[in-house]
Amino acid sequence: MMDARMTSAPVAGAQPRRVAGGNGIDAGRTIRFTFDGRQYTGHPGDTLASALLAHGVRLAGRSFKYHRPRGILSAGPEEPNALVELRTGPRREPNTRATVAELYDGLSAASQNRWPSLAFDALGLNSLFSSVLGAGFYYKTFMWPAAFWEKLYEPMIRRAAGLGRAADEADPDQYEKATAFCDVLVVGSGPAGLAAALAAGRSGARVILCEEDSLTGGRLRAERRQLDGEPAWRWAEQARKALEALPEVRIMERTCVFGTYDGGTYGALERVADHQSQPAKGQPRQRLWRVVARQCVVAAGALERPIVFPGNDTPGVMLAGAVRTYLNRFGVAPGRRAVVYTCNDDGLRTALDLARAGVAVAAIVDSRPEGEGQGAQVAQACGVPFVPGGAVTAVQGRMAVSGVSVRDAQGREQRIACDLLAMSGGWSPNIALTTHQGMRPVYDETLCAFLPAALPPGMVVAGAAAGVFTTAEALRDGAQAGARAAQACGFAAEQPALPEAEPESCAIAPLFHALADVPSARWAKAFVDFQNDVTAKDVALAAREGFVSVEHLKRYTTLGMATDQGKTSNVNAIALLAEITQRPIGQTGTTLIRPPTQPVAIGALAGAHRGRHFKPARLTPTHQWAESQGAVFTANGLWQRAQWYPRPGEMDWLQTVNREVRTVRQAVGFCDVTTLGKIDIQGPDAAEFLERVYVNAWKKLPVGRARYGLMLREDGFAYDDGTTARLGETHYVMTTTTANAGGVMAHLEFCHQWLWPELDVQFISVTDEWAQIAVAGPQARNVLRHVVDPVFDLSNEAFPYMAAGEVTVCGGVQARLFRLSFSGELAYELAVPARYGDALARRLMEVGAPYGIAPYGTEALGVMRIEKGHPAGPELNGQTTAHDLGMGRMLSTRKDFIGRHMAQREALTDPARPTLVGLQPLNPADQVVAGAHLLPDGAAATAASDQGWVSSAAFSPTLGSWIGLGLLSNGPARHGEIVALHNPLAGTVVRARVVSPVFVDPEGARVHG
Amino acid sequence: MVESLFAQPPVSAAPVRAGDTVLVLAPMGEAVSLGAFAGAGRAALVVRVRETFGVDLPEQPRAVPSADGQVVFVWCGPTQWLALAAGDAVEGGLMARLRAACGDLCALTSQSDSRTTLRLFGPQAREVAGRLVPVDLHDAVFGPGHVALTLAGHIPVILRQVARNPVTYEFLVFRSFAESLFHDLHVAMNGALS
């Protein structure tokens, strides 16, 4: 039956609850939307909530834990109840507050946390089991048997309790991040915010005014109030125009300042396209702003508190101020017959506004005793029964309010029929931004409100956020704050002329928990936190169980921990706890609010950095050429490097890599090694500097030669390695590993600027300057003779192993040539200016073709370095010493260098330390896996017999066997011994012989060839 | 026999436009870094550059042109500058001229291929740059001649404003990052325009 109704989707054309007025909507235009499959109409300027209310729809969702019917409580971002799934498909967003979702033509929303339908929810039965779902239920229930938790309880709870469903597909929208700077940031555009922005803006200061709503004006749009004899919202519009005309003022609507951070930095979320069905092409959906402000005026207003009484969550029970917002801004009467329940004069205004809009007011219930406040006058003005010293004791109606029970000062109860209950427990200043850095607010007994005390540097609070509740005072307060903020930035600010406001009263008597003293009310559910279904009873239970600290209460009951972060519940909860523990509210405590004040999508935090663009990609000079060769790429830090170059007919990567290795060992190959960090080092003290950062000696390295160097950290462990060439008397070029290129640069700068400022030396990165290509293999020299200009003698005598020098190539292109070898073959690294890298690769392919040249990738590079026993990342892992890597003898004893002293520690030179060895399986086909543990042959696989690990492994096509490098206790003394390679993940054991780590050409004849 | 290698541009994309704002790869030119040696060397270097190029090396993040307009000196840190010249602007090459002028007083290192210049100009240029660069680009704070060594999104850049009308920025970026920065700027152009 439900399905039939949903598919036929009749259009409800009329909006029965629409009334005249509505300063924020365009009543002349009608737009359509659907809620739970049913079509409705609304006007531009409506929110989903106001449009639903215009149709008399009051049931908006089901509650989190008890699945109780819930309506619309508020008219703003504090909404705990009316959470919907907005949009469909990949754009479906759960837990969207209907009160801030702007209506657009075609909007589609669905209620959530109900099954099968909103009106009939099977899990509403949870309410019947509420005795086991009370405070801390998940700590007490579902505890046994333990195995049931994962399989039964948790899935069950997750299904029953929970809010909306996230989209199942990737978010199709774009997001953006940006930074903005200003002198004065004004948060909020109510009377105080507008006055502050005017005062600061007119001084010439750079002002950013952020308003999370789609319209500026704040409560000026929500109230029937006059400024200078005109409707207050008109003044707000004029003020906005005046601000727009100031060149240094930027008005940012739909922008919520959600966090205060160190150093005058604020986070703000701009909802760029959320009011449209989808963003325009190229347009981000949301934009995350980081606002850097010298001064900040927080004029974020206040949030009205509900009153805690039984049934206060029934649809039709609303905040009194929200009722006025719907009447005055949206032209919607949320009910036909209302009761107003208040403890303050501000709440009384709701009765006046309702009466003026033609809504019957059945009664005004004021908790204050007769004679206190303006209740009697207001009731008389509206011609409405008045119940001073009264309380609402019960609400009739399950899916919506049909009446309320009211107890008068004499204790007499009566039932009053109504479909709307407007309640006001007073207003709580919206001070979240003032507490993000740990500043605690203080409780003001007169205002019944927490007010900011200490503030972060550069911040002031104005208007209702500072407890200044009347319009006239808020305007003045805002103007003063704005002027002072501008003055603090060095501008001569004056206070702007302010409009005349009518007198108003905000008198209040504290009222948080209406029926604390009535025993019968104890059984009924009086909600404190609507979204997380925390009742007054839960708070009392928690207190009885000893959770009397606010922080404990919060965690035990989950109060304030829902998506609304307790905006409507925190103060009531503290007041209740104060009442139970018989402490003043001020001494009971506060909970600090953490950013963000509003939900911020992960997409907005990521901005444009997602998917392939999560981080920038660094491309080598031969990248395009390698792509054209069909190379498979791998990420090496930010770099994209060719991993291998598959050829037609090759079955898998291993076949390709084996072929590339054989090509190098038997003919010639080339590989782009541009990614190795290259640092140009010049200066009179360059050699001395190198002596201090490397473990080995440098002063005697002749010009035109390169040397392998090892760096330690100051704690004595190996840090980085590479070759450094001496290009001139005071000129070196250092290479680092790809991974540590940035780190080594920072390290050198640290040593130079902080440790040895007396050394005269300069550094600059030349990593990107040169396309550096390794040409390796027995035919390397023959190939290079076709590239390097003939005036340069490449013979072994003229340019031996470890030679380095400047040459020209291909008819005059400046280049550097190094005779270095990572592969163990006759090899060179040729560096040409990066712009020529691509052309050089093509040239090498051409001239190398007769020699059988082929490009090779990082995988073959890795295989060959394992075959040669060169340590790389898996060995230089931050836990190995020079001694562990077989380079203990490189440590010079004739100079100081970074790490020297700590490297001499006994434990670091203990021969029993795991030390570099080669591992060759007895059966060449047995795969060696990096990470396997090294155990004595035949020993049990226990931690006690663990003697090391396999650090690197590869299939060696040269040996026709799997091989590995490992770090083995007493390794060098154990060559020849058989050890077990235990892989506990696969449950395999491979027996392997301990050998020298140099598998290929141990004499090093080839590199010298 | 001269069989010169062809020079490949660091960015493959053609110029892109959003509204009247344009992003283009500037032609490759010459760039040489000057790293002043310590002690008296630094002061001597300033004097020597003044004598040769008719301009004072900037002591704060600024870019200044030589008297003949052929070379721009960009502040790159407390002891470093980057000299920039168009490809054929300096006879005999920028490196040679600098070596002759001050090669004894500073470290000279070619950066011609290290740095790529992406030029962004047009009415929205400041908005677009502000999407990526966390530096205040307000006209009163950052104008023509101003330089910032900073990040554009996640990418390190040397940013300088070269003109006010239309607002024109140059992003000097490491060559390997150029494609990524070009992409990010292009995305920002579309976003800032909407």
Added chain:
Amino acid sequence: MRLTCPFCGSRGVEEFTYRGDATVRRPAGDAGAAAWVDYVYLRDNPAGPHQELWYHGAGCRSWLVVTRDTRTHLISDVRAARAVAQAEREEGAV
């Protein structure tokens, strides 16, 4: 958080990397094991103003000595590390 680089001006913390305590000094070459252990491993953890080394790696590559209140993140002073180190040497030489 923001730091004011003496060369580049006020910048967001993402341009900087933190190293640590700027009050420790690298011992002389012939210092004993205790001095080295102290230098490499032992750190005070004051609640209040603290001198720290930061690196403006995404900017002018200057190492900085930053005085930061560890309780409030208030930055009261930023100096070029090189200038601090040089001044100490001159003092030591006097």
